[in-house]
Amino acid sequence: MTDRSTFDGMMSRLQAGDRLSADEIRDLAATPDILSLGMLADTLRRRLHDRRVTYVRVAQYSVDHTWTDAIPPGATEVRITGVPGSLPLAVAAVEQARAAVGTRVVSGYSWTALAALANGGTPMSRVLGELRGAGLDAVAEVPMDSVGNLDTAVDALKAAGFDQIRLTIDKAPAADRVALLIRAGALQDRVGCIRAINPLPMLLSSVRPTTGYDDVKMVAIARLAAPHIDTVQVDWLRYGPKLAQVALTFGADDLDGVTASDAAPDGHRRAPLEEVKRNIEAAGFVAAERDGRFVVVSS
Amino acid sequence: MVEQIARAVSGGARISAEDALRLYRDAPTHLLGRLADGIRARKHPEGIVSYIIDRNVNYTNVCTARCNFCAFYRTVGSPDGYVLGFEEIFAKIDETIAVGGNQMLLQGGHNPDLPIQWYEDLFRAIKQRYPDFKLHALSPPEVLHISRLNNVPVPAVIARLVAAGLDSIPGGGAEMLVDRVRKLLNCYGKASSDEWLGVMREAHRAGLRTTATMMYGTVETDEERIEHMLRLRDLQDETGGFTAFITWSYQPEHTERAGIEATGIDYLRTLALARIVLDNVDNLQASWVTQGGKVGQLSLAFGANDMGSVMIEENVVRAAGASYCMDEVEIVANIEDAGFTAKRRNMHYEVLGDPIFREREVPRMLSLATARADGDASVPEELRNYPARSRQGKQLRLAQ
Ligand code: SF4
Numbered sequence: 265m266t267d268r269s270t271f272d273g274m275m276s277r278l279q280a281g282d283r284l285s286a287d288e289i290r291d292l293a294a295t296p297d298i299l300s301l302g303m304l305a306d307t308l309r310r311r312l313h314d315r316r317v318t319y320v321r322v323a324q325y326s327v328d329h330t331w332t333d334a335i336p337p338g339a340t341e342v343r344i345t346g347v348p349g350s351l352p353l354a355v356a357a358v359e360q361a362r363a364a365v366g367t368r369v370v371s372g373y374s375w376t377a378l379a380a381l382a383n384g385g386t387p388m389s390r391v392l393g394e395l396r397g398a399g400l401d402a403v404a405e406v407p408m409d410s411v412g413n414l415d416t417a418v419d420a421l422k423a424a425g426f427d428q429i430r431l432t433i434d435k436a437p438a439a440d441r442v443a444l445l446i447r448a449g450a451l452q453d454r455v456g457c458i459r460a461i462n463p464l465p466m467l468l469s470s471v472r473p474t475t476g477y478d479d480v481k482m483v484a485i486a487r488l489a490a491p492h493i494d495t496v497q498v499d500w501l502r503y504g505p506k507l508a509q510v511a512l513t514f515g516a517d518d519l520d521g522v523t524a525s526d527a528a529p530d531g532h533r534r535a536p537l538e539e540v541k542r543n544i545e546a547a548g549f550v551a552a553e554r555d556g557r558f559v560v561v562s563s
Numbered sequence: 564m565v566e567q568i569a570r571a572v573s574g575g576a577r578i579s580a581e582d583a584l585r586l587y588r589d590a591p592t593h594l595l596g597r598l599a600d601g602i603r604a605r606k607h608p609e610g611i612v613s614y615i616i617d618r619n620v621n622y623t624n625v626c627t628a629r630c631n632f633c634a635f636y637r638t639v640g641s642p643d644g645y646v647l648g649f650e651e652i653f654a655k656i657d658e659t660i661a662v663g664g665n666q667m668l669l670q671g672g673h674n675p676d677l678p679i680q681w682y683e684d685l686f687r688a689i690k691q692r693y694p695d696f697k698l699h700a701l702s703p704p705e706v707l708h709i710s711r712l713n714n715v716p717v718p719a720v721i722a723r724l725v726a727a728g729l730d731s732i733p734g735g736g737a738e739m740l741v742d743r744v745r746k747l748l749n750c751y752g753k754a755s756s757d758e759w760l761g762v763m764r765e766a767h768r769a770g771l772r773t774t775a776t777m778m779y780g781t782v783e784t785d786e787e788r789i790e791h792m793l794r795l796r797d798l799q800d801e802t803g804g805f806t807a808f809i810t811w812s813y814q815p816e817h818t819e820r821a822g823i824e825a826t827g828i829d830y831l832r833t834l835a836l837a838r839i840v841l842d843n844v845d846n847l848q849a850s851w852v853t854q855g856g857k858v859g860q861l862s863l864a865f866g867a868n869d870m871g872s873v874m875i876e877e878n879v880v881r882a883a884g885a886s887y888c889m890d891e892v893e894i895v896a897n898i899e900d901a902g903f904t905a906k907r908r909n910m911h912y913e914v915l916g917d918p919i920f921r922e923r924e925v926p927r928m929l930s931l932a933t934a935r936a937d938g939d940a941s942v943p944e945e946l947r948n949y950p951a952r953s954r955q956g957k958q959l960r961l962a963q
Binding site: 480 | 858
């Protein structure tokens with residue numbers, strides 16, 4: 265943040281419903297003053313969601329799962345993970361998941377895994393169409409740093425009927441992510457079907473982990489750069505209670521990836537649901553559970 | 564009201580208990596952070612964030628105090644109880660020096676079988692071998708324990724330990740300096756609030772510098788957290804002997820008290836509040852050992868100006884479930900990533916220099932050492948020279 269008057273100016277514009285320019289976002293991303301950045305993002309977050317923080321309980325299964333055991337009743341979304349070996353296998357997993365969970369949301373796969381299927385000569389529209397036909401509600405990850413042409417990918421998803429797109433980041437370093445987030449903001453203005461953005465890397469590096477400053481900054485930048493994307497998420501499992509909770513005060517309004525099973529593994533920490541609610545409330549927010557379609561189911 | 568208090572704090576005014584409570588309860592988290600950050604910037608305008616390379620050694624885990632929040636101690640006679648031998652401690656010092664360390668933080672349980680001579684001999688032996696190496700040792704409850712066990716008044720204990728080589732006293736064992744809380748945590752017996760502060764007063768009078776700590780998140784009220792800070796502030800007004808304040812959340816795992824850990828936001832708010840209340844303490848450490856590297860780093864925006872210790876060894880917090888590790892390379896990366904300049908310091912918070920790994924090659928440490936290898940139940944040779952008090956201790960000596 266350059267100085268106090270610039271900050272005050274931005275703050276009143278955000279309060280008035282205005283948005284910040286791409287240049288301003290880039291300047292903000294360069295500041296070590298994360299508190300001012302956090303205040304701006306929090307102001308916008310509160311304008312959009314007031315004190316509400318949503319969370320979703322997700323049961324994740326690998327693509328080769330056999331679907332014989334019961335799906336935890338608490339899960340409002342079933343997510344298929346991993347890379348399917350072929351389109352028929354990908355479709356079969358969706359069909360089995362759909363049969364197992366009834367009307368609950370079935371999401372799955374990363375765009376990159378599907379693009380690999382399309383590489384064999386099958387057009388992407390067919391890959392998406394078949395999965396949609398088999399009952400897939402959403403492509404779980406659309407990693408902005410790995411999709412190649414983001415506009416084309418989002419258009420293809422939209423054309424196939426996926427109207428709640430979730431943008432993610434695989435592993436782009438912080439410096440590159442700012443441009444991606446600005447781009448996501450502009451893209452949403454055009455397509456309007458991006459439901460959520462998850463600005464923290466899905467692939468964690470143990471050699472060079474992201475820092476706390478990096479993480480909260482990216483969450484805040486996502487909120488400010490894409491004010492028309494309703495939901496800014498943090499992954500509860502990947503990022504852990506402490507960082508996820510702090511991120512809520514830097515612009516995030518949704519905790520993705522809460523474990524659906526309520527059993528506390530080996531007495532470690534607490535049952536996930538209780539822990540999620542406690543963290544949301546201790547940060548001064550009101551917790552509301554949502555389903556995989558972003559509809560609040562209980563609060 | 565909050566705005567008024569915030570203005571006063573920004574203007575450099577001292578905060579009252581009442582206003583501190585209002586800020587803690589009602590101020591938005593970012594505002595608390597900003598106020599704390601303003602004070603940090605006033606006290607440390609050069610933008611330096613320091614850290615120390617030292618080793619946290621626990622000479623014994625045998626303890627008669629039995630604080631119910633502690634997962635580290637073992638009872639007298641327990642098969643897992645240990646006392647480190649002098650040679651083991653020397654080896655740890657050698658390793659510490661190898662990675663650029665200049666100090667050992669030495670603390671342990673209240674072991675009835677270690678008379679004051681054991682501590683004196685250990686300190687002398689260390690100083691003889693490593694004359695420049697610093698001993699930041701024995702928190703106030705340990706000093707009290709030695710005083711009671713040996714029937715030597717606290718000032719005399721301090722004088723004898725200083726004569727043997729003690730350089731400074733760590734602020735451990737403060738927990739919450741409110742006797743209602745101490746009784747509930749079963750740590751009133753090891754030291755009441757007045758006794759803890761009394762040892763620090765004596766230490767400061769004897770010319771030692773010390774740190775101060777606070778463990779929150781057990782049974783205390785918000786008011787009691789503030790009372791703790793104010794008691795430290797009062798003593799600091801009187802003696803000026805505290806170099807730094809360190810706060811951390813109670814780590815419940817494997818403790819008798821059990822329960823849940825306070826959240827990350829609570830940590831940042833408590834830290835910021837401490838920065839605001841303790842206007843006469845120069846340094847605030849980030850507790851990344853309990854909060855993890857990420858919230859540890861974020862502490863630098865909430866009033867902390869020190870990343871504490873590049874831990875080489877840690878036993879107490881790990882016993883209670885948290886096991887975060889950062890070596891010098893990572894600590895420095897976190898400091899610089901937050902926009903600060905990283906400097907190595909000593910216990911007096913004097914800058915010693917730039918990161919050691921930029922001066923010479925040091926081994927990376929990707930995991931923390933422990934007091935002893937698992938299953939090592941050896942009894943050090945020299946223990947036979949010190950009379951034991953407990954029955955189990957006497958039997959052990961006889962068997963030697
Ligand atoms: S905290 Fe210290 S005094 Fe209390 S039981 Fe543990 S080792 Fe003993």
